[in-house]
Amino acid sequence: MERKLAAIVAGDIVGYARLMSEDESSTYAALRATFSELIVPTVEKHGGRTFKTTGDGFLATFPSVNEALDAAIEIQNGFVDRPFSMRIGINLGDVIEDNGDMFGDGVNVASRLEAMAAPASIFVSEAVVRSADRTRNKLFYSIGRRQAKNIAEPLAVYAVRLEPDRLGGRAWIRRIALRRRAALPFAVGAAGLIVLAVFTQVPDLRAIGADLTDSLVRLSGGKPADARPTVAVLPFDNMSGETDQAYFADGLTEDIIANLARNPELQVIARNSTFALRGQAEDIRRIGERLGAGYVVEGSARRAGDQLRVVAQLIDARSGAHLWSRTYDRRVEDVFALQTDLTAEIVSHLVSYVRESEVSNAAERPTENLQAYDLVLKARDGYKHGSNDAEALMAARALRHRALELDPGYAAARANLGMTYIVDFAQNLSGRASQTDVETGLSEARQAVRLDPNLAVGYQVLSFGLSVNGDYASAMQAAQRAVELNPNDPDSLMALAKAQVRFGSYDEAVRNAERARRLHPMAPEYYTYVYGQALYAAGRLDEADQVLRECLIRAPREADCLLIHTAVLIQREDVQGAQRTMALLTDVDPEFSLADERANRRFGNSRLMEQFLEQLAEARAPDATSGILSPRRPLL
Structure with a gap:
């Protein structure tokens, strides 16, 4: 044998x-x-x-x-x-x-x-x-x-x-019919155009055929694959023996993730998903399966005075085999060079080459002041984006102010400082934020991108703030730039998907929302809502219904999912189900009203927006509320 x-x-x-x-x-x-x-x-x-x-x-x-x-x-x-x-x-x-x-x-x-x-x-x-x-x-x-x-x-x-051009016309029609019999009338007509284009060699008709072929792939349930290697970086263990040093190991992990995410040859799982597995003693193959990752990086960090030891290893999550393991002994002041070395090692093992420009980008030092860097790591550890802890938000803001006092040119600190002001207003965390806070946040974000024009998080904060201000066209431009600079950031992808829904780019919104969910498999329900909303806008009602039902199984009182599901049910002619869903929504959010939805314009000025409002009205949505409207989540 x-x-x-x-x-x-x-x-x-x-x-x-x-x-x-x-x-x-x-x-x-x-x-x-x-x-x-x-x-x-x-x-x-x-x-x-x-x-x-x-x-x-x-x-x-x-x-x-x-x-x-x-x-x-x-x-x-x-x-x-x-x-x-x-x-x-x-x-x-x-x-x-x-x-x-x-x-x-x-x-x-x-x-x-x-x-x-x-x-x-x-x-x-x-x-x-x-x-x-x-x-x-x-x-x-x-x-x-x-x-x-x-x-x-x-x-x-x-x-x-x-590919249809490798088949006869009869075979192509037959394949489409076998894959989705319900789509046969459209498929036959489209295939006829494709065959006609092939036989007549009319360029314009061939172009139509190509477009229809792409539509048929989507109709038959196909999705474009992304075969780039997917890597997940697990939180590095803190080996310093002091629990108050855990933030440093976490910060090092997050920065390695950020450096890897800038490489377009890789797909990188979001830190929120990998950190959710902290402390779970699972087989590495099981972890890879849960995260949808073919490769896993794990390691440890020990900081003692100005000395730093980092141990890292790259594992094939499918077989459990170790591809390489390396120990780095450096001075703390060399932490950025260490991140660059780790990134280059991982990339070189997962893709066929490392572009010099990408290595040099990863090597850029965010600050020369290590005390400022330390303060930013503590701020990042104390407040996580999406948290409703107002006290933690204010503490993180204070730490970033101190970091900027030490290094006013620290672009990433400035961008994230701006985010604290915008988040406070958008989520009404402290109860004291006003429109002035939004302008302060936007000012910090603009300064950040002036300091570092290639800072993806700066454009992400800009997109967030501009959306809160109602400047949706500029918000979408900023979101697109953030995705260009960091194609593996799921928050930026979701922000872009939400903006694309508003501007009618529904298929693109679905693709970006799908990709964001792949990169963040343990994402909050907001991701599910945006994905369901994009599917609804694209007319993919069966998929939207399934996605939103999954959301409501996990979080039965998730207002955003209830809202879009109401419209989906009306369009699927389940009026009673839609009315029950709307009743639950108004119980969850007593301030909900059609008037508020008209003002929010989550589908922009499109015909879909009017259809959406009509569907909510058919589900007996209240037209207006009494009293003062509570702050609502901004529509990114």
């Missing part, structure tokens, strides 16, 4: 038993011809070997994921003119080879993926997506996590995009 890593393809004919019952001899002859003329030659052409056949199915092994993908796509395309459809699953995993046969999880997962697959499609595991050539990234789109028989943890499943 030999244990090895192998790419496994599992295939199965759809509807074979039914066809056999109708015409046994012809069906069997067609099946034999399919294997001898298509499947076996294609497997061998791409360097594979068929090691098992099961009547109407087969298992094959390939030396590489890329050969397995090419063979599977060629096989599916070869079924165009045959009386059958085929399902295919592909996995990369450990197998045991014994006398020409193969066993083990690598084979089992491929078989489970094949069983999940729709007819005329190819489902693959996350290991396949990560191991395929970078040029193939656009082949895949995620269909989420699926529970498989006799496999404990849900599988991250991807489908392979079978």
Whole structure:
């Protein structure tokens, strides 16, 4: 017996038993011809070997994921003119080879993926997506996590995009019909335009066809995949022996996350999600599964006087294997150089190269004054964004003021100081904030981006403050800039998604909200609300209903989710359900009114805004309230 890593393809004919019952001899002859003329030659052409056949199915092994993908796509395309459809699953995993046969999880997962697959499609595991050539990234789109028989943890499943220009017109129509029968009338019409464009070679019509093809992928449930490595940095352990030094280890972790997040070659899980797992003695593979991360960084920090020792290790979360481990002994004043070294080490192991510009960006020192840096770490540790603790907010503000007294050019301290003023007004934490506080916060944020034009958090604070002030166009521009500078910051992505909903860019809003949730798998319900709102705006009502119901299972009195769910239920013609949801909303928020919603303009000046108000009215929303309206969460 030999244990090895192998790419496994599992295939199965759809509807074979039914066809056999109708015409046994012809069906069997067609099946034999399919294997001898298509499947076996294609497997061998791409360097594979068929090691098992099961009547109407087969298992094959390939030396590489890329050969397995090419063979599977060629096989599916070869079924165009045959009386059958085929399902295919592909996995990369450990197998045991014994006398020409193969066993083990690598084979089992491929078989489970094949069983999940729709007819005329190819489902693959996350290991396949990560191991395929970078040029193939656009082949895949995620269909989420699926529970498989006799496999404990849900599988991250991807489908392979079978390009229409590689198929005949009849096959493309057939594939769309198989994937989503309910969408058949639209699919046939669209496919007809695509075929017409191909045969007439009319450039404008070809462009229409391409747009419709993209729409059909979305219609059939497909989502574009992002096959970049996903890394989660767990909070470093404080090994100093003094609990009051924990803030330093946490701050070091957060800054490493921030430096990694600036690299567009990676996806980086948000610190709030990784810190939520602190102290949980779980297997690293389980942690990777919960966070949706393929790689995990863990470590420790010991600070004694001006000496600093940091131990870090990078782990493959799928196998639990350690990729590297390193100990750094530095003086505390070298903490920024240490962060740069750690970032470069991680990037170099997860992507094919480290761009010099990215390394130099990560190496920029936020301040020359280590006492100021220490104060900012304490402020960050004392108040977390989203908290309702007014006392902690004021203490964090005071610490940042002290840091700026030591170094007035400390841009990140200035931006986060500005955030404390805007948050206080928006959430009415202290009860003393006024419009002047918002202007103070915006002034600090503008100074921060003047000091550091590449400071993503500065633009994030600007976006927040401008939105509170009602300048939504400028808020969206600032949010876009924040995302450009830090594509892995989920708060910036959510702020941008919310602004895009207001300005009618609904599909883009859905994509950004989805990405933010992937990067912050343990995000607060506000993320779910924004995602549900974007789905509602994009007309994806079934998905919006599901997402918002999930929100209300976890938080039955979440006002934002109740609000959007009311409109979704009306549009789905569940008037009684909408009225019950509205009654619960007004119980949660007695100051809620249509007048308030008209003023907020969460869908801007679009026709959707008027439709939304009409739907709320049909659900018996109160038109106005008595008394003074309480401050409401700003619409970012």
